[in-house]
Amino acid sequence: MITVNAMGDACPIPVIKTKKAIQKVTGAETIEVLVDNEIAVQNVTKMAQSSGGTVTSEKLAEKEFKVTIQLSGAVAKDTEAAPVTCIPDSRRNTVVVIAADHMGEGKEDLGKVLIKGFIFALTQLEELPKTILFYNGGAKITTEGSESLEDLKTLEAQGVEIMTCGTCLDYYGLKEKLQVGTVTNMYSIVETMNNADKILRP
Structure with a gap:
């Protein structure tokens, strides 16, 4: 189990920290990412899914969220090169x-x-x-x-x-x-x- 503490970090820091943790994985691994806002959850989730991870997330408390990423092995090199982006919450109602x-x-x-x-x-x-x-x-x-x-x-x-x-x-x-x-x-x-x-x- 790898834990990434991104509490208090502004975007894109949670995504960057998570991506670095994913890049170190060589086999089956679970990564837990702690963040303090929904936008960070959304962006970490999108990045992890693009890396081939199975992602779930949970609201633990007010301004406390956990994203769990399950990886079956090392990510592809082209995935590692993908740019880190911050997508704002622009959903329709x-x-x-x-x-x-x-x-x-x-x-x-x-x-x-x-x-x-x-x-x-x-x-x-x-x-x-x-x-x-x-x-x-x-x-x-x-x-x-x-x-x-x-x-x-x-x-x-x-x-x-x-x-x-x-x-x-x-x-x-x-x-x-x-x-x-x-x-x-x-x-x-x-x-x-x-x-x-x-x-x-x-």
């Missing part, structure tokens, strides 16, 4: 609305596989959404036991706001089991959807 713990009509087991794949696909988008809203059965996805928690934590660490309906959590008896994001109310849900540039529904 895209809101994803998830109202069930499955996707589509038909077999529920298949629907649960599909919604898990949908949320993973969100983590791979070039432009991440600004907010993901969960209500009704969708509230189950942000709580203990959900198979999508790791992907949601990765999205949250990159600045995606994750909001779950409090009334829905109460109804399903899950309020104490929320694992990612914050609790919201119907007024905030309506306001967020009303102000969105685009609404995406699975």
Whole structure:
């Protein structure tokens, strides 16, 4: 395990430190990068993915984030030569609305596989959404036991706001089991959807 402490470092320093750590890897290795803002998470993630790493991230506390990079071996020489860039957060106000713990009509087991794949696909988008809203059965996805928690934590660490309906959590008896994001109310849900540039529904 290699730890890169980039807390308090302005861009592009976190990316440069991480790239140097990646260049030293000769075999399978895990690198943990500590940063203090979502933009650094986004930029470190993009660089590590371009190097062939599998990347997850998590918000540990206010202004404290961890990016975990899993490498299977040394990176290619052409990857090492890639320029270090700092990409500002210029996302549009895209809101994803998830109202069930499955996707589509038909077999529920298949629907649960599909919604898990949908949320993973969100983590791979070039432009991440600004907010993901969960209500009704969708509230189950942000709580203990959900198979999508790791992907949601990765999205949250990159600045995606994750909001779950409090009334829905109460109804399903899950309020104490929320694992990612914050609790919201119907007024905030309506306001967020009303102000969105685009609404995406699975």
